[in-house]
Amino acid sequence: MDLDTRQACSYLQAHASDWRVLLIGQDSAAGPGEAVLREHGVHLIIDAQEWTDSAQEGAAACLELAMNCAELLVEPGLSGADLACELATPLAAVTITRWHHVSGEQAEAEPQADSAGGSDSAQSPPSPLKRPWRKHPPRPQTVRLNAIPVQRRALMGLPMAESPATPTEPGARLAAAVLAALDGGSVPEEFSALPAGAARLSTRGCCGDGLCVRSCPHEALALEQSGEPETDLDLRRGVHLGGAARAPRPFSLRLRLDLCTDCGACLQVCPSNALSRLGEATWAQVLQTPQVKIGGGVSLACRRCGAPHSGSSGLCTVCEQRSANPYAVHWPPGR
Numbered sequence: 001m002d003l004d005t006r007q008a009c010s011y012l013q014a015h016a017s018d019w020r021v022l023l024i025g026q027d028s029a030a031g032p033g034e035a036v037l038r039e040h041g042v043h044l045i046i047d048a049q050e051w052t053d054s055a056q057e058g059a060a061a062c063l064e065l066a067m068n069c070a071e072l073l074v075e076p077g078l079s080g081a082d083l084a085c086e087l088a089t090p091l092a093a094v095t096i097t098r099w100h101h102v103s104g105e106q107a108e109a110e111p112q113a114d115s116a117g118g119s120d121s122a123q124s125p126p127s128p129l130k131r132p133w134r135k136h137p138p139r140p141q142t143v144r145l146n147a148i149p150v151q152r153r154a155l156m157g158l159p160m161a162e163s164p165a166t167p168t169e170p171g172a173r174l175a176a177a178v179l180a181a182l183d184g185g186s187v188p189e190e191f192s193a194l195p196a197g198a199a200r201l202s203t204r205g206c207c208g209d210g211l212c213v214r215s216c217p218h219e220a221l222a223l224e225q226s227g228e229p230e231t232d233l234d235l236r237r238g239v240h241l242g243g244a245a246r247a248p249r250p251f252s253l254r255l256r257l258d259l260c261t262d263c264g265a266c267l268q269v270c271p272s273n274a275l276s277r278l279g280e281a282t283w284a285q286v287l288q289t290p291q292v293k294i295g296g297g298v299s300l301a302c303r304r305c306g307a308p309h310s311g312s313s314g315l316c317t318v319c320e321q322r323s324a325n326p327y328a329v330h331w332p333p334g335r
Contacts, residue, residue, distance in 0.1 A: 012068035056170035063177040073099035090188035191283040198260035203295025207310035212266035220259035252296035
């Protein structure tokens with residue numbers, strides 16, 4: 001599902017930019033008591049009844065919310081909560097802590113590791129944020145993620161600050177959230193050892209037929225050719241008319257690491273087994289070089305169907321098989 005946090009981020013900017021916010025999910029039978037919330041400095045509860053099943057999208061939503069409040073407490077049961085905490089640990093602009101809900105009157109927040117690599121004792125929860133209250137902190141509020149209260153400026157028809165558009169793909173959205181949290185700073189060294197869930201690919205003997213590009217469900221692969229792009233009709237027309245469609249065309253195959261999910265679909269469809277998996281990319285590679293060139297070469301158009309190929313016979317792989325066996329029939333041995 002599409003998890004939209006723009007209204008929630010605008011609400012946090014206007015009302016709770018210096019608050020400690022608790023994010024709970026639909027598995028929470030009952031929220032913690034008011035005394036527990038005040039003890040831990042929680043002043044706003046975001047009830048995320050309609051959460052996503054994607055870990056990357058959930059982690060991106062947590063980072064987007066955490067950038068607009070002082071600290072975000074998340075329940076570990078939410079999809080992407082653990083990934084968000086892992087990514088937020090080396091980031092200075094966001095603070096995300098796991099919230100372990102025990103009962104209606106007992107709860108504790110898991111301490112995070114400090115910059116020196118140590119951690120506080122699990123018996124001592126983080127102290128509440130200091131705020132200039134006279135007697136008691138404000139009473140905790142509860143809002144629903146998909147039903148954020150409308151600001152008065154919107155009701156009066158006044159212009160509102162527009163939130164930046166977020167990518168639709170979960171991986172690209174998570175990478176954009178991490179880059180926004182870095183705010184132009186350098187990528188932390190911890191990200192060099194943190195796997196990103198994307199594959200590192202290489203090619204050998206690629207003919208540029210584009211089957212891997214069309215098979216990718218997330219459009220992580222792109223085939224770039226020099227000159228004007230040609231459609232299938234142009235290729236076929238050039239083949240029959242003896243035009244320039246058979247002329248060699250340099251190409252390059254590029255991979256977007258922020259869109260790749262390491263599903264392996266491109267590896268299965270390659271007819272020449274030109275693609276190979278080198279390993280898993282790290283978050284440092286995703287953030288520093290989100291788009292990499294994994295191969296290239298010169299492709300020719302098949303003289304029969306116009307499909308790209310790099311062989312010396314002038315035929316693509318399919319036409320070579322059909323030429324060797326026009327009826328696509330293999331008789332059993334002995335007949």
